[in-house]
Amino acid sequence: MGRWQPDSRGRLYEAALDLFERQGFDQTTAAQIAAQAGVTERTFFRQFSDKREVLFGGSAVLGARLVAAVLDAPPDDPPLAAVARGLAAAVAMIGASRKDFVRRRQAVIEANPELRERDRSKMADYAAAIGAALETRGVTRLPADLAAQMGVAVFRVAFALWTAEDDRDLATIVRDAFAELRVVTDADLEDLFLAPPSPD
Amino acid sequence: MGRWQPDSRGRLYEAALDLFERQGFDQTTAAQIAAQAGVTERTFFRQFSDKREVLFGGSAVLGARLVAAVLDAPPDDPPLAAVARGLAAAVAMIGASRKDFVRRRQAVIEANPELRERDRSKMADYAAAIGAALETRGVTRLPADLAAQMGVAVFRVAFALWTAEDDRDLATIVRDAFAELRVVTDADLEDLFLAPPSPD
Incomplete structure (x- = not known):
């Protein structure tokens, strides 16, 4: 035993x-x-518990650490900063794994529709858990959900770049993705979006 | 016939x-x-084609209109503005439906794990299609993926608010969510994120 x-x-x-x-x-x-x-x-x-858990057993631990770091962020951290602390915890955990294993695992997942679904579902679960953690911190629902979705989006994009080709370490790619996120969201949408709502 | x-x-x-x-x-x-x-x-x-298509038959059309509007955005639109135009097209299409039907449809989906998965999967497909459309417009991968993910995140959050409780029209909620997105991403993460990358 x-x-x-x-x-x-x-x-x-x-x-x-x-x-x-x-x-x-x-x-x-x-x-x-x-x-x-x-x-x-x-x-x-x-x-x-089964062969699926060989691939996804680490995800629950990763999610729990991520959420714990969000909850433990200093009280005056704005929502996205708390999320970034969560990602930093997740990145540290992934950084401790062998990259060739992470890469091979991801290739196995991408090759199988059911596993791909499971992986997507896991990301959606992370986003929901992060959003709930932010609400626990007193953030209202709209910014909580948005910051959670941003965090997961940054993670997905950075992780995909890292596993696919990028030789930089994951932490650097995540940091760059956060910087790029600010550039992207800095677009002025005032005049563009939206036509007056259709009467309904 | x-x-x-x-x-x-x-x-x-x-x-x-x-x-x-x-x-x-x-x-x-x-x-x-x-x-x-x-x-x-x-x-x-x-x-x-089957009972599932009663619920999801409109999604392919919605996705196609969304992507078409992204592709048709003025060439000098920054990525997120092109995405916002796509969302405006999707919102106009949803706005033409009866809200009580949209709401009931969503409740049916939420009540069934398999349908929920399908719905999540659809959102991931939208994000991938929007990202690809932006790359077609000459946007590089990182901002393309981020803007696509932002757009889908804004849509999800706004749609959930709208179906759950909100009496404002969807276009207004989406516009507010974009504004909130800018507030959320305006957090200064420089000092917070990240600890020096672990050597690996």
């Missing part, structure tokens, strides 16, 4: 990625992963 | 909403919808 088995967990993770890449996620079983990692199936299920 | 049957289509839509609300989406069949609308099942399938 070992509490933490870094070795078997790591081996299982690597074996799973390898099998998902070679034969596809749907075609891979927990038994095959365990066999390739040289452990019993029972050991697999002590570490992961 | 009628080309456009506003009456049967409208009756089918109303019958479907009513059945989805009373007995749930999963429990409702195309045959039941047709019967309640007083048309044949064949007529149902001339209008909709």
Whole structure:
């Protein structure tokens, strides 16, 4: 009843990625992963509830750290600053992982429609949790939701750039994306948007 | 082989909403919808490929109009302004619908996990399509993706407020959300974000 088995967990993770890449996620079983990692199936299920959790088990932890950092931000932080602190916590956690693993994991997810859905859904859950955390901090709903969505958008875009090609570290890309966000939102929309509302 | 049957289509839509609300989406069949609308099942399938399309058939049209308006924006529009024009087109289209129907449709979607997923997925598709349209306009990837995500975020937040409670029209809420977006992104993150990147 070992509490933490870094070795078997790591081996299982690597074996799973390898099998998902070679034969596809749907075609891979927990038994095959365990066999390739040289452990019993029972050991697999002590570490992961199913093969999907090999890919998404870290997401809940990441989300929890992100939200905790938002809640712990200094009380006078404006909403987006609190969100940025949350992202910094998430980025630090991801930065501690091996980039080749993060990349391979993401490629496995992108290759499978169901996993892609799950990944999108996870992002929407993060946004909802961040919005709720900001409301707990006393931010009203509109700015809370917007800041949460901005944060997740910055994260998605930066993460995609980082995994796809970018050699800079993730923290730098996130910081640049926040800077770019300010440029983008600085557009003057007063005259452009909107025609007078249609009577209805 | 009628080309456009506003009456049967409208009756089918109303019958479907009513059945989805009373007995749930999963429990409702195309045959039941047709019967309640007083048309044949064949007529149902001339209008909709399946019961899901009753709810999501309009989304493809909405997405296409949105993207067309982004592409048609004046060449010197900054990215977010082009996106705002796209949203204005979408808002005009939604504004032409009966709000009670939009609201009931949304409640049906929120009540069903699979439909919720589909709805989220649709939003992600809109963001991807808007980003691609901006890149077609010569915007580089980072600002294109960010502006696209901002636009979808503004739309989601405004639409949720509008369906949930807000008595103002959707165009006004969207305009206010864009204004709030500028306030939110005006936070100075320089000193807050980020700690020096961890060496990895």
